Amino acid sequence: MAGWMNSPTTIQKASPSRAPLPKAAPQAPYPLPTSSRGVERRRLDDMHHGIARYLKRLTHASIDRPSRILELGSGTGAWSVEAATTFPSAQVIAADMSPLPETLSKPSNLSHTRMNFLDPFPFTPGSFDVVHMRFVMIHLPKPETYIARLASLLRPGGWLLLEDVNHTLLDANRPVGPGVQALYHGYNKHMHKQGVDPNVGAKLKTMLEASKKFSEVNERVVPCYMNPNSTTDPDLQDLGEILKYSIDGVYTGIMDKVGLSGGITPQILRAWRKEVEDPERDLRIDMHLTWSRKA
Structure with a gap:
């Protein structure tokens, strides 16, 4: 994948209304431009296909002849398409705030x-x-309060598949540099202002177990290396490269969409990129994959 990714800014104009509308529920604070087209669509598709190549399966869960599958936060629909292809007799529903791409097959x-x-x-x-x-x-x-809502959708014995990152860059050899520190200071401050937890991935297993809704909770932690020399596994090298550019796209998207209030400036982004590309560093972000069977 060549070059660092840049996300366009999406501007929406309000339409006049003759009568006051009922107050709508707040939307989940997705910080990036629409995911159904453009650079953001390519970022999400590349990320899905990189994870799929690494896993070589849809999920680690032992799913047997499902009849109904739901993906919440389907984005470009890539995972939903794979699920529908893997289980052609199942009804698969892709749910998202944005429509699926018109060109999706x-x-x-x-x-x-x-x-x-x-x-x-x-x-x-x-x-x-x-x-x-x-x-x-x-x-x-408050993601911990969402677990029970998700469990309520499942039949007894059904599977909840939650996957997220622990959005903290770690260096196996030494403390992270000032560029990484500055970026995460701004990023974490922005995410906490939105009321969300950028490190929720590392807490998924604990939240699932604490909910008491599942007869088994499983987790696999996948290290996503920024430096391909950190591992000899070619699949992990490929996954790390894809996640590196995808994460950079997240930071760029926040900067483009909300400006300085996002806490990320072009100077901070350049310093982060320099350190991520440093061949002497052993940087990684951990991805947490969980699969839990409803009691």
């Missing part, structure tokens, strides 16, 4: 629902065999 067993995740779910409780969320809990206020 949808299997016949895949449908889409537009929804705000902070609203009540428009689904019958206990009606899904699988519920999947990837990199969505990081955008939800």
Whole structure:
């Protein structure tokens, strides 16, 4: 993948209204431009395909002949398409605040629902065999309170698949540099102002176990190395390279969308990139994959 990614700014104009509308529920504070087109779509698609190549499977969960699968936060629909292809007899629903890309080739067993995740779910409780969320809990206020809502969607024995990152760059050899420190100071301050937790990935397993909703909770921690020399595994090298550019796209998107209030400046971003590309550093971000069976 050549070059650092840049995200365009999306500007929306309000439409006049003759009568006051009922107060809507707040939206989950997704910090980036729309995910259904442009650079952000390519970033999400590249990230999905990199993870899929590494895992070589849809999930580690032992899913047997599911009839209904729900993906919350479907983005570009890449995971939902893979699920619908893997389980052609299942009904797969992709749910997101944004529509699926118009150019997406949808299997016949895949449908889409537009929804705000902070609203009540428009689904019958206990009606899904699988519920999947990837990199969505990081955008939800009080994510620990969301676990019970997700569990309510599952049939007994159904699987909840939660995947997220611990959004902290670690160096195995020494403390991170001033560029990384400055970027995370601004990024964490911005995310906390939104009421969300950038390090939720490392807390998923504990939250799932504390909910008492599952008969088993499993976790796999995948190190995503920024420096390909940090591992001899070619699949991990590929995954780390993709995550590096994807994460950079997140920071660029925040800077472009909210400006200085996001705490990230071009100077901070350049310093972060210099340190991430330093061949002497052993930097990584951990991705946490969980699969939990409802009791």
